[in-house]
Every structure is written in C-alpha cells, then in structure tokens.
Amino acid sequence: MILINLLPHREARRLERKRSFFAALGLAALIGVGIVLIWFAVLQALTQAQSSRNDYLSAEIKKLDAKIKDIADLKAEIEALKARQTAVENLQGDRNVPVYLLNELVKQTPEGVYITSLRQTGNLVVLAGVAQSNERVSEMLRNTANESPWLEKPELIEIKAAKAAPGRDQRKLLDFSLRVSIKRPAAAAEAASAAAGKGKAAKRAPAGS
Incomplete structure (x- = not known):
C-alpha cells in the first residue's frame, strides 16, 4: 500500500528553523548579558x-x-x-671690643701721631688727633688697613694745619680726623690667627734657608 504524506512539511521545517534561530538568538543574548x-x-x-x-x-x-x-x-x-x-x-x-680697640690704637699709631679724641658708634670709630706730618697720618692709615686684625677700612675725613695755641709747641702740626671700622670678634679672631701664622712662617724662613 502506498502512503502519501499530506502534511505541509515545508512549513513545518520553516517553523523548526525559526524556532532554532530564536533559540540561538536568545542563547547569544543571555551569553552577551552574562x-x-x-x-x-x-x-x-x-x-x-x-x-x-x-x-x-x-x-x-x-x-x-x-x-x-x-x-x-x-x-x-x-x-x-x-x-x-x-x-x-x-x-x-x-x-671686650673697647679693650681690643684701645690696644690696637696703641699698636698701630706711629710716632709723631697723637690721638686726642675718639667716638664709637656701633662698629664705626671716628678718631681725631694731631700729627707731625702727612706721612705720619698716611702711615697710620696703612697700619690700620694692612696690619691690624681688629681694624679695617680706614678713611681720612680731614687734615689741616693746626692753630698754634699759647704755650703750645710752635712746630708745624696737623689736625686730622679719620674713621675706621671695627671687625666683628669672629672675623677678627680669624684675621689674628692668620697674622700669627704669617709671623711664624716668616720666622722659620731664615732658618730653613
């Protein structure tokens, strides 16, 4: 006997493919969401x-x-x-600065120069005195500039012929005034040490030669 399938098989396959597609699409969506x-x-x-x-x-x-x-x-x-x-x-x-100042003035003042007054303001000292000649004043300026560990920057303010006073020596004298700066104690101590070192070296030099 011959059997004939009268069902719409093409439509069934189409529906099956559609269901498979939507199932795959849902699975992909779930995977994407995950x-x-x-x-x-x-x-x-x-x-x-x-x-x-x-x-x-x-x-x-x-x-x-x-x-x-x-x-x-x-x-x-x-x-x-x-x-x-x-x-x-x-x-x-x-x-101790006044003691050092007076001591240095005694050391650095040459013969023929006499200090009559001094005035200190901070580290600046103004000296006034009488000198026998310009050379004596110049020597004092050199001494305070180069030889003193406590004094520096000497500057001559004024020098002029002194007026002869009654009973005063009539030799030609000069009145002068100058200013000089006092070094700070630390700087002065270093300068004094350096000067002492130079003095010792100078004393040893003749013996070595």
Missing part, C-alpha cells in the same frame, strides 16, 4: 581596588604632610636658637 555583567563586576572590583589605593595614598600623604610640618617647625626652632646663640656670642664679644 559577559556584560561579568565585565561590569570586574570594573567594579577594579574601581574599588583603585579607590582603596587612593584612600591609602591620601592617608599616607596626610601623614607625610604632618611630618613635613613638624620638620619645618623644628628647623624654625633650630634657626631661632642659632640666632639667639649668635646674639649672645656677639654680646659677649662686644664687651
């Missing part, structure tokens, strides 16, 4: 990790800022202490 969700979760984890690192760095930066501020305050205190120490040392050294 991938998106996984990627979103990964991004969230990376964002949280970076945020944690940023919070840690911010906390460490705040700690470092506090330490830097403490160091700056400590440096300021050290500088203030150094300034106080320098001021105290200067005051202690300044107490």
Whole structure:
C-alpha cells in the first residue's frame, strides 16, 4: 500500500528553523548579558581596588604632610636658637671690643701721631688727633688697613694745619680726623690667627734657608 504524506512539511521545517534561530538568538543574548555583567563586576572590583589605593595614598600623604610640618617647625626652632646663640656670642664679644680697640690704637699709631679724641658708634670709630706730618697720618692709615686684625677700612675725613695755641709747641702740626671700622670678634679672631701664622712662617724662613 502506498502512503502519501499530506502534511505541509515545508512549513513545518520553516517553523523548526525559526524556532532554532530564536533559540540561538536568545542563547547569544543571555551569553552577551552574562559577559556584560561579568565585565561590569570586574570594573567594579577594579574601581574599588583603585579607590582603596587612593584612600591609602591620601592617608599616607596626610601623614607625610604632618611630618613635613613638624620638620619645618623644628628647623624654625633650630634657626631661632642659632640666632639667639649668635646674639649672645656677639654680646659677649662686644664687651671686650673697647679693650681690643684701645690696644690696637696703641699698636698701630706711629710716632709723631697723637690721638686726642675718639667716638664709637656701633662698629664705626671716628678718631681725631694731631700729627707731625702727612706721612705720619698716611702711615697710620696703612697700619690700620694692612696690619691690624681688629681694624679695617680706614678713611681720612680731614687734615689741616693746626692753630698754634699759647704755650703750645710752635712746630708745624696737623689736625686730622679719620674713621675706621671695627671687625666683628669672629672675623677678627680669624684675621689674628692668620697674622700669627704669617709671623711664624716668616720666622722659620731664615732658618730653613
């Protein structure tokens, strides 16, 4: 007996292919959604990790800022202490300046020069006196400029013929005034040490030759 299929087989195959297509499309959509969700979760984890690192760095930066501020305050205190120490040392050294000044004036004043007055203002000293000649005044200027460890920058203010007073020696004398600066004690001590070293070297030179 011959069997004849009267069902619409082509339509059935078309429906089957359509169902397969939509099933594959749904599966692809599900896979796509899953991938998106996984990627979103990964991004969230990376964002949280970076945020944690940023919070840690911010906390460490705040700690470092506090330490830097403490160091700056400590440096300021050290500088203030150094300034106080320098001021105290200067005051202690300044107490001896008049003694050194008078001692240097005795050493550096040549014969024929007589100091009649002096006035000190800070590190500046103004001297007035009488000299037998211009050469004597020039010698004093050279001495204070080159030979003295405590005096520097001598400057002649005025020199003129002295007026003869009754009972005064009638030889020709000159009235003069000059100003000179006093070195700070530390600088003067260094200059004195250098001068002493030069003196010792000069004494040893003839013996070696």
